[in-house]
Amino acid sequence: MPQEYKLILKHADEPGYTPDIECYLRHGGYDALKKALAIQPKDLPDGKKLSGPEQIREDVKISGLRGRGGAGFSCGLKWSFVDRRSGKPIYLICNADESEPGTFKDRQIMYKDPHQLIEGMIISCFANDVHLAYIYIRGEMVDGAKILNRALAEARSKNFLGKNILGSGYDLEIHVHRGAGAYICGEETGLIESLEGKRPYPRIKPPYFPAVLGLWMCPTIVNNVETLCNVKHIVAMGAAEFAKLGTPNNTGTRIVSLSGHVKKPGYYEIEVGKATIGELINDPKFGGGLRPGRSLKAVIPGGSSAKVFKAGEKFKLKKKDAEGKEILAETDMLDLPYDFDSLTAAGSMSGSSAIIVMDDSTDIVEALANIAEFYAHESCGQCTPCREGSLWMSKALHRLTHGEGRASDADYLVKIADNIPGGRTICAFGEACSWPVQSFVAKFKDEFVAKGKADEDRHAKEIESVGATAGLELAGGHK
Ligand SMILES: Cc1cc2nc3c(=O)[nH]c(=O)nc-3n(C[C@H](O)[C@H](O)[C@H](O)COP(=O)(O)O)c2cc1C
Numbered sequence: 001m002p003q004e005y006k007l008i009l010k011h012a013d014e015p016g017y018t019p020d021i022e023c024y025l026r027h028g029g030y031d032a033l034k035k036a037l038a039i040q041p042k043d044l045p046d047g048k049k050l051s052g053p054e055q056i057r058e059d060v061k062i063s064g065l066r067g068r069g070g071a072g073f074s075c076g077l078k079w080s081f082v083d084r085r086s087g088k089p090i091y092l093i094c095n096a097d098e099s100e101p102g103t104f105k106d107r108q109i110m111y112k113d114p115h116q117l118i119e120g121m122i123i124s125c126f127a128n129d130v131h132l133a134y135i136y137i138r139g140e141m142v143d144g145a146k147i148l149n150r151a152l153a154e155a156r157s158k159n160f161l162g163k164n165i166l167g168s169g170y171d172l173e174i175h176v177h178r179g180a181g182a183y184i185c186g187e188e189t190g191l192i193e194s195l196e197g198k199r200p201y202p203r204i205k206p207p208y209f210p211a212v213l214g215l216w217m218c219p220t221i222v223n224n225v226e227t228l229c230n231v232k233h234i235v236a237m238g239a240a241e242f243a244k245l246g247t248p249n250n251t252g253t254r255i256v257s258l259s260g261h262v263k264k265p266g267y268y269e270i271e272v273g274k275a276t277i278g279e280l281i282n283d284p285k286f287g288g289g290l291r292p293g294r295s296l297k298a299v300i301p302g303g304s305s306a307k308v309f310k311a312g313e314k315f316k317l318k319k320k321d322a323e324g325k326e327i328l329a330e331t332d333m334l335d336l337p338y339d340f341d342s343l344t345a346a347g348s349m350s351g352s353s354a355i356i357v358m359d360d361s362t363d364i365v366e367a368l369a370n371i372a373e374f375y376a377h378e379s380c381g382q383c384t385p386c387r388e389g390s391l392w393m394s395k396a397l398h399r400l401t402h403g404e405g406r407a408s409d410a411d412y413l414v415k416i417a418d419n420i421p422g423g424r425t426i427c428a429f430g431e432a433c434s435w436p437v438q439s440f441v442a443k444f445k446d447e448f449v450a451k452g453k454a455d456e457d458r459h460a461k462e463i464e465s466v467g468a469t470a471g472l473e474l475a476g477g478h479k
């Protein structure tokens with residue numbers, strides 16, 4: 001049976017656990033940092049030496065840690081792309097924007113256990129020769145920024161930050177920067193622009209890969225809050241132990257934000273891939289099932305930009321049979337293991353690990369209209385396909401939900417959505433705004449067509465009756 005596995009949230013919700021440093025220290029806080037700073041250079045068989053920081057970077061690779069911000073990219077690989085020869089300073093930014101609709105996991109860490117994030121960041125900075133780092137926190141999280149600033153001051157007072165940290169000779173400062181209140185501030189290059197004091201216009205890649213040309217055109221690492229917390233645990237437990245958590249290529253734990261039509265919405269930490277979508281929705285330890293008398297209609301598995309799954313949908317997934325041979329097995333949507341690879345194989349993504357559950361009371365056209373309105377509002381406007389396309393989709397959905405739809409709107413929506421992504425835009429927002437439209441319409445086309453057709457029929461009748469009245473009046477006028 002699937003269980004919650006609390007690694008990152010081990011203490012956060014324990015009665016009496018507080019965000020102050022004394023409480024953190026009582027729970028073994030900053031021991032992993034001490035361990036990291038004390039790692040001695042290691043001799044390699046080829047006569048080379050691996051420094052302590054290099055060993056941590058190697059361990060992060062071995063751990064298999066994948067980014068928890070959305071794309072699930074290997075953290076160790078990302079760090080290996082950092083240009084270490086430019087002679088410029090290297091920066092690290094913690095992406096704490098957490099603005100993907102449906103996602104509410106990073107804030108649990110920042111509000112309840114801020115020192116865990118700070119310790120993870122200090123170790124990550126030490127590993128990457130970073131001496132100045134930022135936490136870019138979503139602007140609306142006013143209290144979160146206060147809590148983090150207080151925690152940073154506490155860490156400074158104990159010399160976990162500042163000059164010559166714990167006598168190691170290593171210097172580091174971390175600042176909190178409150179975001180500018182836009183979804184696009186979470187996109188890493190938009191975030192960097194915003195941190196530089198400008199509008200959060202994403203930068204085009206290439207050439208502006210943050211690892212080479214990031215903050216102030218210097219090499220920069222951008223990692224999510226949860227990703228950075230994991231680094232602390234990789235050092236604390238060792239990379240090999242960490243890699244035993246979860247499933248192959250999907251290691252560690254993930255905090256899943258579960259919302260919508262379940263009895264127990266909330267955040268649940270699981271070993272990656274050790275619970276299925278169905279278990280997360282129905283198991284009493286997690287969502288506890290749907291509301292009484294309701295049946296499942298759809299699930300968005302990874303935040304609002306992830307492609308929707310329809311209840312009863314089946315996928316062909318690679319599995320090993322009893323003899324260990326790889327086979328293609330038919331898998332129901334509810335039986336998909338909640339991990340990076342299975343969801344990608346099923347044509348969607350685990351994204352920011354936010355599951356949004358919709359039961360049969362959901363008006364699917366209304367649901368998509370809501371999502372599309374968000375994306376139309378949040379497009380930064382730099383790219384024509386995204387700026388115009390997201391607005392056109394939102395307008396079409398607005399008319400469909402306000403009695404002005406057309407039966408052809410379903411095809412119209414897909415035509416627009418198909419013409420936004422695929423390298424036509426500067427950033428992945430193009431994909432993020434198209435995927436919901438493409439998938440909702442493909443999987444629930446009859447509902448979109450029926451709504452549009454009903455509006456057209458009603459209008460036709462109205463015109464007919466207006467015409468008939470006008471005809472009568474005209475006929476009367478001749479008498
Ligand atoms: C439109 C858009 C919004 C994003 N918002 C967030 C966000 O709120 N938080 C986050 O961590 N990553 C967000 N990302 C992903 C970041 O660009 C980046 O990939 C991530 O912070 C890298 O961290 P990770 O490797 O630790 O996952 C967003 C991406 C896009 C395209």
Ligand code: SF4
Nearest residue numbers: 380382383386425429
């Ligand atoms: S894809 Fe959209 S959000 Fe991204 S840069 Fe272009 S207009 Fe802005």
